[in-house]
Amino acid sequence: MTASFDVYQRETTDMITAGPTLPSVFGASSPNQNAADLITTGFDLSVRWNNNGQLAGKQISYDIGVVLSDYTSRITKFNNPNKLLSNYYVGQKVGEIWGYSLDGYFTSDEEAKNWPINQSFVNSTIIRSPGEWSTLHAGDIKFKDLNGDNIINNGKNTVDDHGDLKVIGNKLPRYSYGINGSVRWAGFDLSLFLQGVGRQDWYPGNNADKFWGFYSRPYFSYIPKDFESQIWSPENPNAYFPLLRGYTALNSGSELNSPNDKYIQNLSYLRLKNLTIGYNIPQTFIKNWKRNQFKIFFSGQNLMTLTNLNTKYIDPEQAIAEANGRVYPFFKIYSFGLNVSFL
Known part of the structure; x- marks a missing residue:
C-alpha cells in the first residue's frame, strides 16, 4: 500500500475582482481591479492498495486507489468597510449563501389574513397580482422573523445588520x-x-425551469413528469412546493426567488x-x-x-x-x- 497526505495554506494577493460597491447613481458596475486578498487552506489525500492471491484455484490480482481533497478560502483584504453582503468583505468564507428561514405554509386563508409579520419584501409578485390574489392565501409560504421586528427583510444587507438573513450554505465544492x-x-x-x-450547496436560478416549473415562467412548454404531485393543495398540504403562483421563482423580491433554507439543494x-x-x-x-x-x-x-x-x-x-x-x-x-x- 502507498499513501500520501498533503496539507497546505496558500495566500493570494491582489486578486482580480470587481472593486468596491459603487452608489447606483454612478450608472455602471464597479470595474475589475486588483482589489482582494484571500487565504486558502486545504488537504490532498491519496491512497493506493494492490494485492494478488488465489480464488477457486486461479490467480487473482486487484488494486484500488482513492483520492480525496478539500479546501476553504477566506477573504483577508477588501475595501468594504460596511461589510455589505453584496460584495466581498474581510472574514467572509468564499462561497457563502445567505438566505431566509421558512416556517411552512399558511394552513388557512384566515391565518394568512391575520399574519402579524410583514412579508412584503419577499412577496413582490403576490402584491402585484390582480384582485384577491394580491394577498396571502392558504398554501403560501411563511417566513421566520429571526430578528423579532415583525418585518421580513435583509436589514441594511450588512454583516452587522442582515435582518432575517443567515448563512444557509456554501456554493464551493467540499470533499x-x-x-x-x-x-x-x-x-x-x-x-x-x-x-x-x-458537499456543495446550490440555490436554483430564476430560470431553472426543470426545477421550478411553472413557478418560474408559467408558459414553459416543459413540465416535469411528477410535478403536479409536488404542488400544494388542500388535499396535499405537505407538498414540496407552495400554492402555485407564476413568476414567484423568476422575479426578484419574490418568495421562491429569495434564497431560503428549504429549497437550497x-x-x-x-x-x-x-x-x-x-x-x-x-x-x-x-x-x-x-x-x-x-x-x-x-x-x-x-x-x-x-x-x-x-x-x-x-x-x-x-x-x-x-x-x-x-x-x-x-x-x-x-x-x-x-x-x-x-x-
Whole structure:
C-alpha cells in the first residue's frame, strides 16, 4: 500500500475582482481591479492498495486507489468597510449563501389574513397580482422573523445588520473524491472509476425551469413528469412546493426567488463514471487462431449517479456548472466490442 497526505495554506494577493460597491447613481458596475486578498487552506489525500492471491484455484490480482481533497478560502483584504453582503468583505468564507428561514405554509386563508409579520419584501409578485390574489392565501409560504421586528427583510444587507438573513450554505465544492480499481481473474478483467463531491450547496436560478416549473415562467412548454404531485393543495398540504403562483421563482423580491433554507439543494453526488468488463477467450475455443488473442468487452460511461438533488431532471454537475442547470446533459454511453491481437 502507498499513501500520501498533503496539507497546505496558500495566500493570494491582489486578486482580480470587481472593486468596491459603487452608489447606483454612478450608472455602471464597479470595474475589475486588483482589489482582494484571500487565504486558502486545504488537504490532498491519496491512497493506493494492490494485492494478488488465489480464488477457486486461479490467480487473482486487484488494486484500488482513492483520492480525496478539500479546501476553504477566506477573504483577508477588501475595501468594504460596511461589510455589505453584496460584495466581498474581510472574514467572509468564499462561497457563502445567505438566505431566509421558512416556517411552512399558511394552513388557512384566515391565518394568512391575520399574519402579524410583514412579508412584503419577499412577496413582490403576490402584491402585484390582480384582485384577491394580491394577498396571502392558504398554501403560501411563511417566513421566520429571526430578528423579532415583525418585518421580513435583509436589514441594511450588512454583516452587522442582515435582518432575517443567515448563512444557509456554501456554493464551493467540499470533499471532492475519486475511486478507481481493477480486478483480473480467470481471463476476466474489470475496471471502474467513480467520482463525486461530498458537499456543495446550490440555490436554483430564476430560470431553472426543470426545477421550478411553472413557478418560474408559467408558459414553459416543459413540465416535469411528477410535478403536479409536488404542488400544494388542500388535499396535499405537505407538498414540496407552495400554492402555485407564476413568476414567484423568476422575479426578484419574490418568495421562491429569495434564497431560503428549504429549497437550497445539496449537490453531493457519487457517479459511476466508467465501467469496463473484458474476457479473454481461451485458446481452446480458437484452435485455428493459435497464438492470437481475442477479447470481448463491454464499456459504459455515466452508468449510475446517486445524488441528494431534489429533481430528476437536472444533473448535479449541470447545476455546478450553471445556476439554471442549462448546460449540455450527461449521457449514458454503452459500448461493446471485440479486440483481436495478431501475435
